[in-house]
Amino acid sequence: xxxxxxxxxxxxxxxxxxxxxxxxxxxxxxxxxxxxxxxxxxxxxxxxxxxxxxxxxxxxxxxxxxxxxxxxxxxxxxxxxxxxxxxxxxxxxxxxxxxxxxxxxxxxxxxxxxxxxxxxxxxxxxxxxxxxxxx
Amino acid sequence: xxxxxxxxxxxxxxxxxxxxxxxxxxxxxxxxxxxxxxxxxxxxxxxxxxxxxxxxxxxxxxxxxxxxxxxxxxxxxxxxxxxxxxxxxxxxxxxxxxxxxxxxxxxxxxxx
Numbered sequence: 001x002x003x004x005x006x007x008x009x010x011x012x013x014x015x016x017x018x019x020x021x022x023x024x025x026x027x028x029x030x031x032x033x034x035x036x037x038x039x040x041x042x043x044x045x046x047x048x049x050x051x052x053x054x055x056x057x058x059x060x061x062x063x064x065x066x067x068x069x070x071x072x073x074x075x076x077x078x079x080x081x082x083x084x085x086x087x088x089x090x091x092x093x094x095x096x097x098x099x100x101x102x103x104x105x106x107x108x109x110x111x112x113x114x115x116x117x118x119x120x121x122x123x124x125x126x127x128x129x130x131x132x133x134x135x
Numbered sequence: 136x137x138x139x140x141x142x143x144x145x146x147x148x149x150x151x152x153x154x155x156x157x158x159x160x161x162x163x164x165x166x167x168x169x170x171x172x173x174x175x176x177x178x179x180x181x182x183x184x185x186x187x188x189x190x191x192x193x194x195x196x197x198x199x200x201x202x203x204x205x206x207x208x209x210x211x212x213x214x215x216x217x218x219x220x221x222x223x224x225x226x227x228x229x230x231x232x233x234x235x236x237x238x239x240x241x242x243x244x245x246x247x
Contacts, residue, residue, distance in 0.1 A: 056207065063203050064191045076190055079183070 012047055019043040053077060071095070141174075149173055180204070198233075 019042050023034045060073040071092040078088040146166075153169050154161060161169075187200040205211040210220060221233050235243045 059203060059206060060190065063187065063199060072190060076186060079186060 012043070015047050015050075016040065016043040019046055143170070143177075144173055146170060183207075 016039070020039055023039050023042065026032075027034055056077055057069045057073050060076050061067065061069045064072070075085065075088055075092065078084045149170055150166055153166070183204050184196045184200050187203050188194065188196045191200070193200075202211060202217050205217065205220075211217050218234055221230055225233070232245060235245060238244050
């Protein structure tokens with residue numbers, strides 16, 4: 001439990017740092033200033049929102065009888081706001097196209113190196129790509 | 136001749152349910168707004184259920200889809216399971232249809 005507390009503290013610090021950077025960007029763009037308290041509040045909100053997102057994504061994946069969260073689940077999460085859904089869909093299409101390119105490259109390389117892979121392995125490679133891009 | 140209009144919940148029923156929960160006098164105009172809201176609610180509900188059903192690779196809406204929906208609405212949580220809500224808000228005859236009950240002779244009604 002103590003270890004868990006320390007981990008969440010570190011996570012919170014990381015979120016706080018990133019929120020600070022984003023707020024600074026907005027501050028320069030809009031020519032306003034953020035007080036330290038407001039940045040702290042935004043980072044706390046972000047942290048709690050992540051908990052909600054994680055729970056909902058898990059629920060959506062389980063609903064589709066999967067154990068891995070994919071982009072479809074994320075799209076479902078963003079359904080409540082039309083503009084957000086549009087944005088997320090666009091981003092996921094971009095991701096998918098870059099993934100396809102990478103996959104093509106990999107396939108050429110691997111087929112040149114050691115022949116065709118089994119379908120299962122290919123799928124695993126794709127999900128790995130998605131994960132690394134999502135982070 | 137009356138115009139055929141979209142199917143909707145009976146006004147009297149909406150009125151009855153709403154006034155049961157508000158426990159306060161409500162004007163006629165306010166009830167009209169509540170009716171409009173109900174219509175909107177059902178539109179949104181059907182869109183959501185369609186999305187959840189197709190997400191699970193089905194064309195039929197099932198209880199699981201409704202549970203996911205109610206979780207998203209914050210009605211069903213870890214502390215408030217669907218069965219408790221059913222027991223609390225639905226009349227006995229509907230509860231019987233939804234919640235399996237073990238009967239004598241090791242039978243479960245309704246069987247799944």
